[in-house]
Amino acid sequence: MDSHLDYTFRAMASDVRLLIGPRLRRTAPAPLDAADREKAFVLEFGRRLSRFSADSELSALNGDPRLTVPASALLRAAVRAGLWAAECSDGLVEPTLVGALECVGYAVSRDGVTPASLCTALDSAPARRPARPDPASRWRQIVVHDEAGTIVRPRGVMLDTGGTGKGLCADAVACRLGGYARFLVDCGGDIAVGGLGAQFEPYEIDIEHPLSGDRIGRVSVDHGGIATSGLNVRIWRRPDGSFAHHLLDPSTGQPAWTGLIGATALGESALEAETLSKMALLGGPDAARRVLAEHGGVIVHDSGEVETVGPLEDRLSTPAPSRAVA
């Protein structure tokens, strides 16, 4: 007899869902106790790393005038994940855009705020072009010292771990669930899958269309991560009537309009999948096909057209009706 705990709660301005299978180790707590424990972990994770909370560790770091700031292991891990994403994407997905995010109107949490219409925003959006890295590459000047327990960054550079935080959190919880036969950790759509049992009974994961909310397709995942980035949730109208969203072009500090409104990526971890999905969306259609070629993914064009990329083409149980690129 197989059994699963299905546990959902709200954290980090998203729905977090845990699916936990039977225990592998006799000493492991019951799945419900483990879920309670992981819920506390995720809430703590979000509380300490929130950019919008004045008393978070991240806000304390950003407000500290010193060049070298003591930082907890969690904060160092989160910043290191952001730097890893920047390194992987050559600066396209980077953690030093806090000032630009605040300038475009994302200074406070948008949790619970109804997003603006993406279709209307696309009609009035500027000409599409791929986002590019910031030539200044300020993220390269950030150093995390684990031995000293400090983070060193240039004066005035504020950090945002939100771009990679949910993926990192999903991976962290997945690591903590090693005593169970199979498990899935869904942090607001950034999903980590693991456990021996998942190798034999993979999880079915639906991909949601950013415009219609319909299911694009269903993919079986037996390990690693899958994540989606899109423009449809964190989008708003500015006082001048133009539209803005939270995925910025690092070279301009303005919202990126690249011809894509959504990208889903698979990866070896949720953090990698999240980074790849953001790279794909920010890079535009051509770059997305290259970025997603190895692990596979789905991109959604401004028109709503869906395109499967790489190995995912064969793994979608409901293939997208539009063209597929091998």
Add this chain to the structure above:
Amino acid sequence: MAAVATTSPRRGPRAAAGPDRITVMLLTLTVFLVILAVLAWQMRSAPPRPVHRTVVLRRVYETRVVETVVGAAGGAGSVTQSVSSSGSAAGVAAAATTRTS
């Protein structure tokens, strides 16, 4: 004729024929206590009797518990927990969805 003298046995208390009553009682009590101690020692050193463990096997075919807490503090507006188990794993873990968040 020679006279035969006969003496009749004396019927009085026997002064030194054996241990007195108190001694007998003390000896009896001592023997009793020794036997009691030996029995107690034997019971302690005896191998423990096997413990009969009762194993209750319970097969749960379907259980579902749903708990909803509305208005929880700390950004967790609502919590829904569901526990389910059944013979079919596929029916238990509904598909997750990856979406923009």
